[in-house]
Amino acid sequence: MIEIDDPTAEAGLAATVKASKAPAISRAAAILRLLGKRGTPLGVQTIARELGLVPSTCLYVLRALVEEELVAFDADTKRYSLDAGVLTLARAWLRRDQFHDLAQPVLDRLSQEFGLTTLGVQLYGLDHIIVTAMSQSSQNFQLSTQVGSRFPALVSATGRCIAAFGEWPEAQLRPRFDKLRWEDAPSWEEWRAQVAEARATGVAVDRGHYISGVTVVAAPVWKAPGRPSHALVAIGIGSAVRGEGLPRLKEALLAAARSLSEQLSG
Template identity: 50%
Template sequence: MPASSSTKTAAQPPARRIREVPAVSRALAILRLLAARGEPLTLKAIADELELVTSTCLHILRVLVDEGMVKVEPSTKRYSLDVGVLALARSVVEANPFPARVQAALDRLSEAWNVTTIGVKASGLDDLVVLALARSRGPFQLYVEVGSRVPPLTSATGRLVAAYAALSDAELARRFKGLVWENAPDFEAWKKEVRAVERKGYAIDRGNYISGVTVIAAPIVDAQRRLTHALVALAVTDQLSGSRAQAVAADLIREAQALS
């Protein structure tokens, strides 16, 4: 999950490469690349990564800068996302009914267990976004923001996504090689946890993604039993050990089933 007790840049999926596609697709590819890298990039770096003609890339970047979606540092000529993207994202979140539906559950769970709770959109292998949250009342809080993206397949939410995608063992192994963890689990152990999601009704990450942090996630599904969202609880591992973790998981499952 996008959480840490200190400053941390979450791993992001690689940007999609494009070739002969319309200008809109190229612009979106540039935005995705800047979001994935999380740091300013030069014109050459952007053009090379996306296999764009430099002049074409520059023209699109100038339009994105004019529209407030991208900014350029005058001294370094490096590009990064600008606040215009936040305005669009905020509009999407405000128009989405899920945050309003889930907030009461997040607040109750956070208050009951003194953990940070979040509601995540989880449709597709790569589309995981935090839509709602409730922070713990303790002095030590994990950093999470509405609108932040969750790295695919890592942490407890990633185990849910992998389970509901019904990926083959070979595909799980291929994708596992590209995941970034602080304490990477053994692949066979991770695969068993993915396969156990349907039976247990939840997934748990004990310090794999972020050292010292335990994450528990329960699935919210639609009428066709497809994963659409997840309820997630995060806390330092000392707060979610043994029977307490099981109790929090059971409470998450009840709330998730009520929302499914």
């Protein structure tokens, strides 16, 4: 199994904290995201260093999060980790998230039909995307990420969808594009051409640029007129994303995205 991760996420957390107009809330959110991303308990000094916080300030926020049962403290190791309280928040959100309910069976079907990992992601403008649903095939070789993972908005195939259908000016796209990290980065001109292709076909494709040897296909989903609100994403290697398999996958993903858009828009 190959884990898909965002190499820029931790730097982005620190930048968000510094730029926030509500620093206390931003610090708490950044700490929760960092603990969730790492998956292992962390000490105050490590958390403070990763997020660019003063250790005493970091400790103050951590103690408040412990009181709210969002973070657990191990008195023996002096380290912090996420606590069960975050599940209450997550469950409440999932119960009201119509996209998750509608997308999950679609992702399950596509995953099994094509032998791929499929994702449902929510788009947050040019800031970031968040994985809200996921399905994996029963094949031995899998690529996976986790529900709740955050990625830069313009990365991979989903980023091309955002650029193609969001009607963002190039003056806003180019600075963000220049900060992206790829295994095999496309040039700005190549990326623009791929965005234009996505606009013409309705589906975006990343052929090994984001992760070497891995093809990512994405189709936008609309909840209301304007910019897309979500996207369906398929990730894999092999025949399903090469040769004759790719057009069939693109057609299936596009049809599923259009169906979801109709359901979400009522």
